[in-house]
Amino acid sequence: MASDKLLPAEFSDLEPFAGQWALRAEPERHAKRLASTMAEMQAFYDAAFPRAGAAIEYLNQFDLEEMPANARNLLYLLYSLIQVSFPIEVWKQPETLDAAAIRFDRTDPE
Amino acid sequence: MAQTAEPIRLKFANEYPELGTGPISLEDSLSPEFFELERNAIWRRVWLCVGRVEQVTKPGSYFTRELAVCNTSILVVRGADGQLRAFHNMCSHRGNKLAWSGDYRVESKGVCRQFTCKYHGWRYALDGSLTHITQEEDYPNLDKRDYGLTPVALDLWEGFIFINLDPNPGQTLTEFLGEMGQGLAGYPFQELTQVYEHRAVLNCNWKLDVDGFQEGYHAPYLHTKLMNPEGRADFMTSGWQGSSYMLFGPHRLWTSSGGGNATLRPIEILLQAGLGGSFNVPDIGLREFPRLLNIKRERNWGADLFQIFPNYVIFIYASNIMFTYQYWPLDVDHHIFEGRTYYVPPKNAAERLAQEISNVSFKEYWLQDANALEACFGMLKSRAKTRFPLSDQEIQIRHFHKVVGDYVSAYVAERQNGKAESTNGIG
Numbered sequence: 001m002a003s004d005k006l007l008p009a010e011f012s013d014l015e016p017f018a019g020q021w022a023l024r025a026e027p028e029r030h031a032k033r034l035a036s037t038m039a040e041m042q043a044f045y046d047a048a049f050p051r052a053g054a055a056i057e058y059l060n061q062f063d064l065e066e067m068p069a070n071a072r073n074l075l076y077l078l079y080s081l082i083q084v085s086f087p088i089e090v091w092k093q094p095e096t097l098d099a100a101a102i103r104f105d106r107t108d109p110e
Numbered sequence: 111m112a113q114t115a116e117p118i119r120l121k122f123a124n125e126y127p128e129l130g131t132g133p134i135s136l137e138d139s140l141s142p143e144f145f146e147l148e149r150n151a152i153w154r155r156v157w158l159c160v161g162r163v164e165q166v167t168k169p170g171s172y173f174t175r176e177l178a179v180c181n182t183s184i185l186v187v188r189g190a191d192g193q194l195r196a197f198h199n200m201c202s203h204r205g206n207k208l209a210w211s212g213d214y215r216v217e218s219k220g221v222c223r224q225f226t227c228k229y230h231g232w233r234y235a236l237d238g239s240l241t242h243i244t245q246e247e248d249y250p251n252l253d254k255r256d257y258g259l260t261p262v263a264l265d266l267w268e269g270f271i272f273i274n275l276d277p278n279p280g281q282t283l284t285e286f287l288g289e290m291g292q293g294l295a296g297y298p299f300q301e302l303t304q305v306y307e308h309r310a311v312l313n314c315n316w317k318l319d320v321d322g323f324q325e326g327y328h329a330p331y332l333h334t335k336l337m338n339p340e341g342r343a344d345f346m347t348s349g350w351q352g353s354s355y356m357l358f359g360p361h362r363l364w365t366s367s368g369g370g371n372a373t374l375r376p377i378e379i380l381l382q383a384g385l386g387g388s389f390n391v392p393d394i395g396l397r398e399f400p401r402l403l404n405i406k407r408e409r410n411w412g413a414d415l416f417q418i419f420p421n422y423v424i425f426i427y428a429s430n431i432m433f434t435y436q437y438w439p440l441d442v443d444h445h446i447f448e449g450r451t452y453y454v455p456p457k458n459a460a461e462r463l464a465q466e467i468s469n470v471s472f473k474e475y476w477l478q479d480a481n482a483l484e485a486c487f488g489m490l491k492s493r494a495k496t497r498f499p500l501s502d503q504e505i506q507i508r509h510f511h512k513v514v515g516d517y518v519s520a521y522v523a524e525r526q527n528g529k530a531e532s533t534n535g536i537g
Contacts, residue, residue, distance in 0.1 A: 026469070052380055059459030075459055082467045085377035086474055090339050097335060099477035101484060104310040104449075106469065 006073045010058060014051060014077060017044050021080040022073040026106035029076075029083045034094050041084040041094070048081045079110075122355045122505045129508045133497035136490055138511060139315035144518065145442035151521030152420050152514065153179045156360075157265070157272040157279070157286045159422040159436070160186060164269070164303055165219065166194060170236055173219035174199050174209050179439040180275055183217075184262055185209050185225075189236040194266070196273045197238050197259035201227040208234070208259070225259075234259055267291055269299050287418070290358040293402030294416055294424075301394040302432050302452035306469050309448050312480055314487040316421065316437040316445035317514065322479050323415065323423055323435060324506040326350045326366060332478050336471075340373050354405055355505055360419035360513045362506045365405055368412030368428055383464035385471040386413075386429035392454045392461075394430045404428070417506065419513060430454070433472065443487075449476060 006018035021044060023029045033041065055074055062071055087094050123131050138144050160175045172187035183199035185208060199208050206229040211218050224241065225234045233242035238259035243249060263274040265283035268291075272283050284291065312319060322328075330337065330346050338345040354365040378384040403426060404411040416424040423435040432452040439445045451469055456462040500508050 030473075049376070049380070056460050056463065062459070064456060064458065064462055075462070078459075078463055079466050082377060082381075082463070082470050085375065086470065089375045089377060090335050090474075096474050096477045099481045102310060102312065102477060102480045104308055104447075104473055104477055104480065106306055106308050106473070108305075108307045 003070070006070060007077070008058065008068075008070045008074060011051065011055060011074055014048060014055075014074075017047060018073055018077060020044075022076040023080060024076055025110055026079075029080050030105070032080070033083050033087060036084075036094060038087065038092070038094065041087055045081065045084050045088045048077065052078060052081060120502050122502050123508075126357060126505065126509070129505065129512060133499045134508060134511060135496060136318070136498060136511075137496070138514060138518075139317045139487075140442070140490060140493070142442045145315075145439070147518045147521060148439075148514070149179055151518045153177070153275070153439075155274070155276045155280065155521075156420060156517075157274045157281075157283050158420075159270050159418065160184060160196075160273050161271045162269055162299075162305075163194070163266065163271060164300075164305075166271075168221060170223055171219075171221045172209060174217050176215070176217055177275075177438070182275070183207055183210075184273055185259070186264070186271060186273070187236055191237070193237075194264055194271065195236075195238060196262040196264040196271075198262060200260065201229065201232055202240060202257040202259065203227065203230055203232050203243075268295055268297065287361070288359050290361045290363065290402065290416065290418070293358075294400050296400045297403060297426065298394045298396055299432070299452075301454055302430075304453040304455045304465065306451045306465070307448065308450070308469075308473065308476075309446065310480060311440070311444060311446055312484060313444060314480075314483045315442060316439040317511065318483055318487055318490075319437050319445060319447060319480075320417070320421065320423075320510060321507045322483050323425075324362065324364070324417065324510060325501075325504045326352055326364075327501060327503055328479075328482075332482055333475055336474055336478075338373055339375055342373070351503055353408060355503070356402075356405070357506070357509050360517075362415075362417040362419075362509060363402060363405075364415050364417075364506060365408075366412040366414075367408055368410045377467065381460075381463055381467050383467050385468055385475070386427045387431040387453055387468045388429070388461065388464035391429050394454060396430065417510075419510075431468065447480065 005012065005015060006022055007015050021032065023032060055078060059071055059075055067075065086096070091097050120131065123129065161173060165173055166186060166188045169188055169190045169192060172185060175184045175186070177184060185197045185199040186194065188194050201208050206227050207214050208225050208227055209218055210216070224236065231244040232240065235241050238261060240254040240257045243252070243254065263276070263279050265272055267283055267287055327350055330350050334346055352364045353367045356363045374384070382389045399407065403414055411428050413425060413427045416426070418424065421437045425433040425435065434450045436448040437445050449472065451472060453465050456465055
């Protein structure tokens with residue numbers, strides 16, 4: 001049955017964040033972090049962090065290569081949780097400390 | 111006065127008295143003339159790692175590597191006979207770059223049955239031989255056997271592909287890697303096939319970037335918030351020290367104990383993973399350490415950095431992951447940094463997420479390192495200071511600059527004796 005939801009029904013509470021943060025590629029996730037405010041990232045972190053354990057358990061039932069699209073979005077959302085953990089837990093700012101001059105992107109894969 | 115105080119405090123320099131203990135110059139990283147000498151003295155005559163065998167498993171699989179410092183592009187290909195070969199990526203007709211797609215400046219990879227030049231349709235077999243000339247009848251006196259691709263020396267060490275641009279390499283790869291190559295042989299590199307690649311162009315001489323990873327002295331200071339987010343007061347003052355520093359010909363090895371006094375963050379506790387990957391260390395079949403790995407057989411071993419001259423670092427963690435760093439000069443003031451991270455293929459989302467936090471952590475550390483390097487380089491160019499003191503644990507920086515200087519001096523001496531022209535084709 002087709003759905004316009006990005007995430008599996010069990011994680012509908014995270015749906016408001018999926019459009020913004022379920023990003024496939026690392027450079028996209030890093031760019032989204034730099035373009036976000038600390039308040040936006042704190043809201044995402046506070047919502048996603050307590051649900052991460054259940055999300056990992058849910059995702060572990062799938063083969064990584066054959067994951068349904070909504071499960072893959074949930075995985076991408078967890079990649080972004082890792083990305084924002086650095087501004088929230090370490091830097092207290094979106095950017096890495098004293099590292100504004102250089103880009104260093106992951107080129108492969110995702 | 112200094113003579114009596116010195117030997118007591120120097121733990122590593124005493125083993126290598128030939129390196130001295132005084133301040134060093136970094137003019138070798140600033141001088142355009144020195145950089146021009148490095149092209150022939152180093153890059154066109156030493157073995158250079160260009161990849162892993164996993165990148166070219168099937169007959170016809172190939173990749174290219176741009177070697178700007180040598181003004182060439184290299185094509186590595188596995189032949190129909192299973193042999194790996196390397197060539198200059200250049201058509202014999204009028205010199206067009208042979209393998210590329212879309213943007214000729216970008217490295218390419220793929221699988222093919224033959225190589226066809228985009229310009230006039232000349233074709234080459236996977237072994238480099240010229241097989242087809244468009245309108246061949248217009249070349250009545252041409253023997254195709256004289257116009258194959260120009261070969262480049264290629265050899266393998268533990269699945270790493272090395273090439274040498276010297277038509278007659280002065281050393282075999284085995285001789286070049288020497289004791290260090292033997293001492294790491296047998297490590298299960300072939301298990302670490304999940305590879306993530308990162309790339310940056312830095313405004314900095316390549317040697318200073320190499321130096322950036324030749325000491326851990328900087329870590330508690332430059333990376334203090336990453337390693338100690340709670341801001342414990344003792345963290346920076348307790349300092350850092352490697353457990354062993356060894357030199358092997360032009361190559362270097364340093365060993366670091368594990369654990370340290372870093373503090374785990376909430377996300378690391380949640381994922382049970384951090385910079386070094388999963389805390390549940392995967393089995394990669396490492397039943398005993400190769401001789402040089404964890405040389406002191408520390409129970410609390412952390413990681414080893416094998417620095418292969420001139421530009422390749424293999425960073426092996428006790429957590430059974432590996433990072434490699436590579437530095438490719440563009441000119442005296444710029445180079446490409448390539449950072450690759452290697453893991454066992456993840457079996458599920460939890461394992462993949464452990465690799466994600468490892469990669470993102472690696473990037474956070476590296477961004478701080480790279481920005482500091484560019485900041486150093488910008489000031490070095492002022493030449494306001496020209497002598498730089500190195501601590502005992504920075505001995506590998508001392509060694510590296512000496513080795514580079516020795517290669518350049520040897521080349522200059524050869525050139526004065528008339529030898530270098532014949533081996534490097536400079537006329």
